[in-house]
Amino acid sequence: MQVTSVGHAGFxxxxxxxxxxxxxxxxxxxxxxxxVFPDNSGLDWDALGNCDYLYVSHLHKDHFDPETLRDHVNKDAVVLLPDYPVPDLRRELEKLGFHDFVETTNSVKHRISGPKGDLDVMIIALRAPADGPIGDSGLVVSDGETTAFNMNDARPVELDVLDQFGHIDVHMLQYSGAIWYPMVYDMPARAKEAFGTQKRQRQMDRCRQYIAQVGATWVVPSAGPPCFLDAELRDLNDDHGDPANIFPDQMVFLDQMRQNGHDGGLLMIPGSAADFTGPTLNSLTHPLPIDEVEAIFTTGKADYIAAYAERMAPVLAAEKARWAPAAGEPLLEPLRALFEPIMAATDQICDGIGYPVELRLHSSEYKETVVLDFPKRIVREPIPDEKFRYGFEIAPELVRTVVRDREPDWVNTIFLSTRFKAWRVGGYNEYLYTFFKCLTDERIAYADGWFAEAHDDSASITLDGWEIQRRCPHLKADLSKFGVIEGSTLTCNLHGWQWNLDNGRCLTSRGHELRSSKL
Structure with a gap:
């Protein structure tokens, strides 16, 4: 089996x-x-796209690239489709001309027979509202000799299903940030630095936990970090020694692996190819000499990004030219038409948000404030001197663009861009961000039903002198694997959520109480 990196989570x-x-x-x-970091635009995409099978893990835009799929990938390729609760991914691929689908069953091993032979594959499909745009997934593939697990940026709760394949030879997974927190939040600089430092380490700790659970011989850190080339965002790159930067690169994580006794990490850039026979690495080749590859991440990183930004300036300019103009008709009525039917269709999510949310649409050319009043299920103008628990400031051109394009997911467009500001009183509100990624009837109905289901807290475990429920109240992760206790605080390292064990109160978000008692 040969595994070639094509950039980010792509192989x-x-x-x-x-x-x-x-x-x-x-x-x-x-x-x-x-x-993409490093730059992959120079690869032979027509040759790469002449594939037998296509796997798109989910609809996040750094995994689902419609232009590349449309222009370069063989439309007769058999699509290995994750088992998702809503059919959005299949519909988007059908629009691009793909027509041959294998609909897998979540966490079930399938034998795929083609003209060249048989492959065993399994797709672990994650279905919680917090997983991608209503879904994320990882792919296991075996040719009978070598088994690869491409986990990309999925966070599986149960990994026992991998036992169907025996030993995993190579494991590809995310280790770096893919979020807007804490950078966009209005908070004191020292607090932002502390939260960033904490998040940087926790996401790498979580990755190492997955590596230990899977037990693969070889590990390829992938699915990040992104590269920020816009001058307004360049400081987000981890190229200036900032310990609070949440976007560490492959070299940083490989060093963490070595410090923790794991020497099986492989550095791969777009065009790097690793050839495996079972657990044996036969060869690893790169498109550049190894010292030049390493310099991209170390001594020459800032210069590499500067040159990359210069090359991609026309691409970025063309992207910005597609945005809607900032000025125009008031956005109150378009947002009312967009949001109020979704609000009316959900009880769990609106009640979970629980407060009116301020939406400032501000730029040098245009200023308007709109209130999303979730308790009343209406979109309205603000009341004089009104105070808000949650708020966002977004450039009006971005909002006009997603409204114009009928985007079903502001998380997958505006929020992951980091081109906004946010503030809140109290903890993270999962319901609020779920609402913004579920702007269709199908998505909101599924998400509301998911929240309405009771979480299983019947089983218990003992951990560091405490008896606690086994399943995390957030996304049902097994706390015997992901739980870490410091004093009376429990952290679930799957997503970094925390609880006060003395009273079971969630310290991260409203609700989500945990059953716990001191032994």
């Missing part, structure tokens, strides 16, 4: 039974904020 997995192209991403994502 070409070649076997005697056929090739699988995974998550090909080339074009900038999220309003031109994210670029």
């Amino acid at each position: 070409l997995i070649e076997t005697n039974a056929g090739s699988i192209l995974c998550d090909p991403w080339v074009n900038p994502a999220y309003f031109g904020s994210w670029f």
